[in-house]
Amino acid sequence: xxxxxxxxxxxxxxxxxxxxxxxxxxxxxxxxxxxxxxxxxxxxxxxxxxxxxxxxxxxxxxxxxxxxxxxxxxxxxxxxxxxxxxxxxxxxxxxxxxxxxxxxxxxxxxxxxxxxxxxxxxxxxxxxxxxxxxxxxxxxxxxxxxxxxxxxxxxxxxxxxxxxxxxxxxxxxxxxxxxxxxxxxxxxxxxxxxxxxxxxxxxxxxxxxxxxxxxxxxxxxxxxxxxxxxxxxxxxxxxxxxxxxxxxxxxxxxxxxxxxxxxxxxxxxxxxxxxxxxx
Amino acid sequence: xxxxxxxxxxxxxxxxxxxxxxxxxxxxxxxxxxxxxxxxxxxxxxxxxxxxxxxxxxxxxxxxxxxxxxxxxxxxxxxxxxxxxxxxxxxxxxxxxxxxxxxxxxxxxxxxxxxxxxxxxxxxxxxxxxxxxxxxxxxxxxxxxxxxxxxxxxxxxxxxxxxxxxxxxxxxxxxxxxxxxxxxxxxxxxxxxxxxxxxxxxxxxxxxxxxxxxxxxxxxxxxxxxxxxxxxxxxxxxxxxxxxxxxxxxxxxxxxxxxxxxxxxxxxxxxxxxxxxxxxxxxxxxxxxxxxxxxxxxxxxxxxxxxxx
Ligand SMILES: Nc1ncnc2c1ncn2[C@@H]1O[C@H](COP(=O)(O)OP(=O)(O)OP(=O)(O)O)[C@@H](O)[C@H]1O
Ligand SMILES: [Mg+2]
Numbered sequence: 001x002x003x004x005x006x007x008x009x010x011x012x013x014x015x016x017x018x019x020x021x022x023x024x025x026x027x028x029x030x031x032x033x034x035x036x037x038x039x040x041x042x043x044x045x046x047x048x049x050x051x052x053x054x055x056x057x058x059x060x061x062x063x064x065x066x067x068x069x070x071x072x073x074x075x076x077x078x079x080x081x082x083x084x085x086x087x088x089x090x091x092x093x094x095x096x097x098x099x100x101x102x103x104x105x106x107x108x109x110x111x112x113x114x115x116x117x118x119x120x121x122x123x124x125x126x127x128x129x130x131x132x133x134x135x136x137x138x139x140x141x142x143x144x145x146x147x148x149x150x151x152x153x154x155x156x157x158x159x160x161x162x163x164x165x166x167x168x169x170x171x172x173x174x175x176x177x178x179x180x181x182x183x184x185x186x187x188x189x190x191x192x193x194x195x196x197x198x199x200x201x202x203x204x205x206x207x208x209x210x211x212x213x214x215x216x217x218x219x220x221x222x223x224x225x226x227x228x229x230x231x232x233x234x235x236x237x238x239x240x241x242x243x244x245x246x247x248x249x250x251x252x253x254x255x256x257x258x259x260x261x262x263x264x265x266x267x268x269x270x271x272x273x274x275x276x277x278x279x
Numbered sequence: 280x281x282x283x284x285x286x287x288x289x290x291x292x293x294x295x296x297x298x299x300x301x302x303x304x305x306x307x308x309x310x311x312x313x314x315x316x317x318x319x320x321x322x323x324x325x326x327x328x329x330x331x332x333x334x335x336x337x338x339x340x341x342x343x344x345x346x347x348x349x350x351x352x353x354x355x356x357x358x359x360x361x362x363x364x365x366x367x368x369x370x371x372x373x374x375x376x377x378x379x380x381x382x383x384x385x386x387x388x389x390x391x392x393x394x395x396x397x398x399x400x401x402x403x404x405x406x407x408x409x410x411x412x413x414x415x416x417x418x419x420x421x422x423x424x425x426x427x428x429x430x431x432x433x434x435x436x437x438x439x440x441x442x443x444x445x446x447x448x449x450x451x452x453x454x455x456x457x458x459x460x461x462x463x464x465x466x467x468x469x470x471x472x473x474x475x476x477x478x479x480x481x482x483x484x485x486x487x488x489x490x491x492x493x494x495x496x497x498x499x500x501x502x503x504x505x506x507x508x509x510x511x512x513x514x515x516x517x518x519x520x521x522x523x524x525x526x527x528x529x530x531x532x533x534x535x536x537x538x539x540x541x542x543x544x545x546x547x548x549x550x551x552x553x554x555x556x557x558x559x560x561x562x563x564x565x566x567x568x569x570x571x572x573x574x575x576x577x578x579x580x581x582x583x584x585x586x587x588x
Contacts, residue, residue, distance in 0.1 A: 087369030
């Protein structure tokens, strides 16, 4: 299996996907120095500067979540069917290894690679704000949950890639992600104020189909202390049940559901790959 | 023990969205003795590649069973002693020839020192020793096929399955493949090879099976299949009906070609003098007589065409 992991890592290194995300992130990285730059240019008090750093950190975490998930999707969506169609696997599979070894090897390779990237990016962001005199340990507390993003998306894309080509598998994963995002950011506020059953069912469904909002909340509670005013604060008016619906608290089982989801996606993809013809 | 055995093997491809199912392999029964070089022949679409993919465990049969080296096809124990060169070979082309072979050696669980020695040996065998540090991407198609062959024999397997190993090779490369096959045979290995170059097969194989539409139509040693039927080309000043009649008493089949020539198929070479005598006795003015041993190509065309009718 080590050979397959190494091969997957090698493949990932030479893929442009990795360079693309890195370039975008380096560009965004410049932004994280803005608080200091602003302070030097326009003055401003300590409180404003601190706020600027917090915003930079929150924004940076969002970017890391997003790009590590994209990276994982790009690397796993073409891992099985696309490689079968290209003819790579027909030469590897006759070797004495089980199909699950190949599948898990690829999975681990992609996970290691995107997790390493996300960790590196977090370190860069941390260094940037630390250099400005405002270290933020919250980022490191959030990192394990941030890593769940590439794991979740990569596992899903890999499972889909066991029977779909690279572009369809990645499109499908992105579409599911977009649905989850849309439902959490647009449907939820609407559903909070208009008591439409269908809407609530859709939100519930999207949460089961892809527990992205759950992940968002899991990350959020780690960085709660640095939330600037207006971000994620509980509104003061309204019925408590509506408020709770708008901003549901993290349940103990949330993390378990995410873990179960990843496990099920991994198993389903594996079983499909196990049963299919490689030709 | 058979190196390869299939029992009523069957593979049906069912299109996902409607369309007619395709029976690629249909009740195929095959027995390949260990230590032989076995030619697996058949027209395009006969089901050769599909059968091979089942044997190496890449494709699951719809029905029937396949055994490789005494194990069920696809089992780890079978794969350990198996080398394979795919028909549509496409390798991880960002690796160099050496890295590629090292990866395969590690997948085959070879130890480090043996692996290094074998890499040198097989690269030498396929004629790529000087290009070992070039990336596979920079190789020509034929060179890639050679790397594929090197990969197939790297771990000293007992059974080597080659699906059209010479499709991209020049005449020198083809000769090299013949030499590699010979090298394997001398070491007591079984080689199962599928090729459309029948003269190559005739030169290197001990046994062949010809399949069509997923079924075996002929199987046997080349000696059995070819020696018994000699075709004699007879040239006369003029082909008279009485001569043809006389020849038909000795020969199994007589085909008039033109007014100066006919061919006669005799059961064995021993019948040829008698055939000549019969022609002369019937008053034929014999000018020339040439025996021509049936080639694999003749056999192939005859059997496949007969099947088609
Ligand atoms: N993946 C597949 N899906 C559907 N049909 C297939 C598939 N692979 C092969 N077939 C069909 O199965 C039949 C046998 O194909 P196969 O590739 O085994 O032939 P072959 O004997 O290797 O031919 P060739 O000499 O051209 O390589 C063909 O009719 C082909 O169309
Ligand atoms: Mg074929």
